[in-house]
Structure formats: structure tokens, C-alpha cells
Amino acid sequence: MDFSYSDEQRMLKDMVDRVVADQYSFEQREKIIKSDTGYSPEVWSQFAELGLLAVPFSEAAGGFNGGGAELMVVAEGFGRGLVVEPYLSTVVLAGTFLDAALGDDAKADALEPIISGEQKYALACYEPNGRYDPFWIETTAKKDGDSYVLSGKKAVVLGGDSADRLLVIARSSGDNPGKNGLSAFLVDGNADGVSRDGYTTFDGHRAAEIVLDNVKVGADALVGEEGGAAAPLQYALDRGIIALCAEAAGAMEVACDLTLDYIKERKQFGVPIGSFQALQHRMVDMRISLEKVRSLALWAACSLDAPDAERRQRLAAAKAMVSKAGRHVAEEAIQLFGGMGMMDESSISHYAKRIVLIDHYLGDGNYHTDRLIDLLVEENAAA
Structure with missing residues (x-):
């Protein structure tokens, strides 16, 4: 299976990366979090102007008919910047629910306030x-x-x-x-x-x-x-899990990069601590954890149109891996940073907190591990 991005998906990735780089420095994010709304209306409007709020919706709803891969591209980029705008709640969860629940004649009117950025759901x-x-x-x-x-x-x-x-x-x-x-x-x-x-x-x-x-x-x-809400609810939650797994991959990537940069600069006994073989091995293990999450997230993202049992298994596996591998990266980053990793003034602490909290949204690792086991038992019983 070819997991490389298409030209359109690479263009989408470049656009998201540019927006995050321009609007989401660590200092800018801190100001946004401390504001009364907890998000930036200006950034939200920019997302709307660039069409990011329309990515996962069907053409009948006025969207770009983006699939799991496109959703992953956007969410992974947001994860790299720790974006706090309500994209998951408004677009991915509420928006895709409406897209799945409503007929083609009603979708466009219902989703227009979301796509235009006028209202948040x-x-x-x-x-x-x-x-x-x-x-x-x-x-x-x-x-x-x-x-x-x-x-x-x-x-x-x-x-x-x-x-x-x-x-x-x-x-x-x-x-x-x-x-x-x-x-x-x-x-x-x-x-x-x-x-x-x-x-x-x-x-x-x-x-x-x-x-x-x-x-x-x-x-x-x-x-x-x-x-009749159960089916569209499952449809929306499946896409929410994909978005969270992708966001975790983006945040884990930056956490690995920040940690590597730090151990190259931090000196002990007159040499950078990154020269110690034991720490090099730990960095390799962090990268392996990142690739586990990214691979399973992409596998699950490409399975949204697969048969129900297959799709549910892959989503559960991806979310369970985020719990295990994500926590590993977060904890290792804090350990290698030492006391600096515990300070709010250090960006790595915020990446670690987001990675750990993603585990608890839409079901934690234990929940999805149990779910995966039940699905596999059902499959074997039916075989």
C-alpha cells in the first residue's frame, strides 16, 4: 500500500505548516490561551478563508470531500503547533455528524455557518x-x-x-x-x-x-x-479519533526534535549529554514510538471506508498505541530535559501535557485496548 501523499495533500500540508509557523509561536500561543475566549478569532477566520474548515465535508455540504488522509494532514500540522482553536469540536465532531446525519438538500445550509467560521459548534x-x-x-x-x-x-x-x-x-x-x-x-x-x-x-x-x-x-x-443518531455519531467519533491520533503524531514529532536539540546543547562533564550512548539509545526509542503512532494513524485514516469490523479494529489499535507510545515520548522528553522540562516557561512541558491528555479524549488506552480485544474475539467467533 502506498502511504505517500498526493500532490494535493502535500499542498495542503504546506499550507497548514505555513499558517502554524506564522500564527503559533510559543509566545503567541500563550497569549491566546490566556485570552477570555481561549482561542484566537483572527486565526479561526484565517482557517475559514483558507478553506481548512471545509476539508472533511462532502461536496454536497459545500466541503472539499476530504478523507481520512486529508484530515490527518491538517490535524498533524495543528499538533506540531499545539493549536487550541476548536477545530476538533466544531469541524471534526459536530460538523461531520451533521454531514452524516442530514440529507444532501439540507447539508449546505446547516454547515455553512461552520465552513464560513461564523459559528462554533x-x-x-x-x-x-x-x-x-x-x-x-x-x-x-x-x-x-x-x-x-x-x-x-x-x-x-x-x-x-x-x-x-x-x-x-x-x-x-x-x-x-x-x-x-x-x-x-x-x-x-x-x-x-x-x-x-x-x-x-x-x-x-x-x-x-x-x-x-x-x-x-x-x-x-x-x-x-x-x-437515528447512533450511526452519524459513530461516523463523527471515528473521524475524531483519526484527528487526535494525527495531532498526537505532530506533537510527538516536535517533542522529539526539541529533546534532540536540547541534549546536543546541554553539557555535563564538559561535553554535550547527547554524546552519551545511553541517551542516544533513548532518543532512538522515542523516534520508534513516534513512527508507531504515525504509521498506525495513517493506516487507520486510510481505513474509514473499510468494512465496519476492520475499520473499528484499526481505529482502536491506533488510539491504544497513542496511549502507550505517546506517554513514552512525553515521559522521556521530560526526563531528558530534567528540571527544565517541568517548567511552564519551557515549551516541551506543553507538548508533553497535550500528548498525555490526547490519550483521555474519546476513550483512553485501556478503553480502546479492551475494545480491540472484544472486536478480535468477535471476529474469531464468527470465523
């Missing part, structure tokens, strides 16, 4: 009692005439503190953890009954705990068919 899916299971939904959607009443709690909603609209997954019928009976609703972020407790995460991004207290929405708030 957040997928309110995971719940306190469900942990990493996206289909454990206790939030209810009850019919009230031609309307619906939503009640429940959502946990760690990425980008949920500043999202203009929330894509809420609620249970309109059925029991947990069944996939049948899940419905999706677009809710104004400032609607009556919606309360958001926003915060900055350990890695500099933003999230929110959201409570829906008898939030009444019209029938037009329903996305797709009632009870």
Missing part, C-alpha cells in the same frame, strides 16, 4: 455515568406536542464553553447502553435552561460541564431522524 455527547461509552446516554428527550424537552448532564464537552450551538445527544427511547433510540438536537448555547461551567483543561484547551434543565426546543431542532 460543540458535540455534547459523553456523560458523567457513561465514562468513555458514547452510547450511554441518560439525557432524555421527551415529546411535548410538536416540541421536545431535553434534560440531563453532559461532561467534558470540548469547546462547549464558547460554542454558539450545542449538538446534544439525548435518548428519546430505549435503554442504556443500547444504540437504538438516540436522537440529536441542535440547541442554542444560551437557550433557557442551559447552564455551562467552562474551564481550561490541563493542556490549554477549553471544555465545559453542561446541564440541560427542561430545555424546550422545536421540532426543527431535531437533526436527522428521531432515534
